[in-house]
Amino acid sequence: MAGTDDTVADDDALYVLTAVLLTPAQFPGVLGDDYVAACSVLGLEPYAEGYGLVLGQDGGGARWTVVVDDVSLVAVAIASWDCGMEYDLSPDGGSVVSALPGWPLSLAVAAPGVPEPHDPSPEPGAEGPAPLTPPDPALWGPAQRRLGADEVASQWATWRGQIAESEFAQGSAPVSGASTSSPDPDTSPDQGRSAGTPPGESPGGDKRRTSGPHPGVRRALAEARAYVTEPPPPGRVRSAFAPGGARTLRADGPGWSLVARTDDIAFVLLDEEPGEVLPVGRGPELPGLLRSLDELAVRPLS
Template sequence: MAAKDDLDTFHVLTALLLTPAQFPSVLGDDYPEACAALDVEPWTDGYGLLFGQDGSGARWTVVSDDAALIGCAIAAWDCGMPYELSAPERTVVQTVAGWPLAITIATPALPAPHDPPGEQPIRLTAPDPKGWGPAQRRMAADDVAKQWLKWRDQVTVHASFDGTGAKPAAHIQRVLDEALGYTSDPPPAGRVRSAPAPDGARIVRADGPGWSLAAHTEDIALLLLDEKPHELLPLGRGPELPVLLRALDQMARSSA
């Protein structure tokens, strides 16, 4: 935990929600795993994450149990409205050194953002964008989900994935089998998430051991694997994918 003096001069730069339905997947495959990375309990109502600097310019992540307050601020910012955000001290449940994401803004008149000195129980660092591993893979899948049309236009569905009879490659089949398993044996909260898309469709996001999936319920799925760095693998609809995506969407929405 940061000293109280650090919080007294804490300047918020930006914020994110940490809830079962919406959390920075850089922290983990699911909501409990993301909470464990911050050493907080996976409370059903979730948290708000505030990223900012103390008076010396050091980076801190403050966890507030008032997710509604943080959500209001984020909604105002998304609409281009100013919102002065600070977490009341009574709502702060954890303060962690560093940031889990690269943040390009900084507080004017303070030193450049840097790691707090001394030993810290937890120290967050943003993943190396040039590297490849679970965190980078999940972040890439998040970007695909948020910018579906941009990424969809860059891929061509290979015949072996389009449901015409050819069996998918072994690493693709493994993802499908594990994702299908989620529909009968629900995984931890947040492992599968769903968000609205135009014309009543949905964007489905799912993660598993070594894989991430982003899919459009009226289109295809795009997969990323740990063993295929920076590669986007398309999976055509065929007869089975629509059924799988509908089941994952329904499961995600019922548990949200």
Template sequence: MEATEEEPLYVLTALLLTPAQFPSVLGDDYPAACGRLGLEPYAEGYGLILAQDGDGARWTVATEDVTDVACAVAAWDCGMEYDLSPREEVVTAVLPGWPLDVAVAAPGMPAPHDPEEAEEALAPPDTGTWGAPQRRLGADEIALRWAEWREEVEGSVEFAAEGDGPGGRLGEVLGEARDYLETPPPPGRVRSAFASGEARTLRADGPGWSMVARTDDIAFVLLDEEPGEVLPVGRGTALPELLAGLDGLALRPAL
């Protein structure tokens, strides 16, 4: 693809930035994620392309052609080739740096680095510290490896009840999630994705907290104020109703 006629960019990977599906490292909700990149939170969303120029400099390209990026991601996930090269007229922004780590590398390319002319470049969060981005990344990991986390707590950790947890903070978190049922939060604060069987994987975020749950099982909560801690919440009598309500208002990926 080309950022300009003079500067070709080589695509490494791509991802979606939509109300229902966005890199959670960027923010607790879709408007916050767009704001991190200086983009308007349009309902249609964007595609994000992570690329390098001929010198190896990192660039993030935001495109309005969400369908093209979604097709590319789906093809790559299936091991198929897809030429992702958005037209110049659909490119919204070309930003220096990458907002998250990229596992793939372009053969024969110089090592990735920030553009020399950039005063400030996007960068992945420091995994050696703990804060909101790391908390959200932790929730991503639990959602991705649900079975492993579920097995780890089964029979070895007492499930927290509502109101338990550091300083009663866990019961405040569940209360804030319940408030979403009465006052819908910003787009993307609650998201729903496929799980096994007829269940859904729920993701809810709020000021200082993230929750991952399955509609047919338990929940895990992470807090900014508890570095690296994962608090399991037993199903009990109240959680099923809360999860069903959150799933009812959650945004779902189109694909």
């Protein structure tokens, strides 16, 4: 994370805490199903070059999200922090597109030497956007569903390790929710994993379903397949690096999110299944679908 060496708080200074990219290939999923929708939430034009979002506090402790058009600068800062290196992210005034009150993401850090993080007070008589706020973790909706999918993508090995090959029917492309004869719902192989359940644990409650794949998963896969013939808005399907020459895919649609590895299985999250992460077996059709999605997906420049 970036900090500041100033010992005296300056109300006009931004004490940088973190930053994220907002490009067609990389953007916070909480903002929308695709890049165009994410830009719309922030009142930005969906330029192909994208933006950087710098999150920090002013000298009074108020939360601010500063939008800059120097994407390369923000990308270098993020890469440096990911490697454990210090990097002083200080965008110049000429690169600032807008300064938005609040943060779209929840942060567990705060700037030292200034008041606790809080939303800035609106200026008297001024009309401006409402402060950005992260999604409420106690609720479930599109933002939480996309945030959960982003988490699965970033921790693929952990989530994949909870699924055994024996949980999938031989030679088919089953999904979580297929019928099972297991008498114990907590250990039934057809049960989806909860997005809030620690690795190695099973969510409680009897969530066995009727025979056949979950209808929401069937719908999600059908709509994802339709993207191949009718390409969606930029960022609706994204492809990122994965070990072994594979790619990690993220796709979103109305009411669903998909996470997959091109050499492995997929996971689907649904608005109608709060907190559930539903596995999709590889089977005979999934590999071709993933290859097609990867071909049309937006990729990071580096």
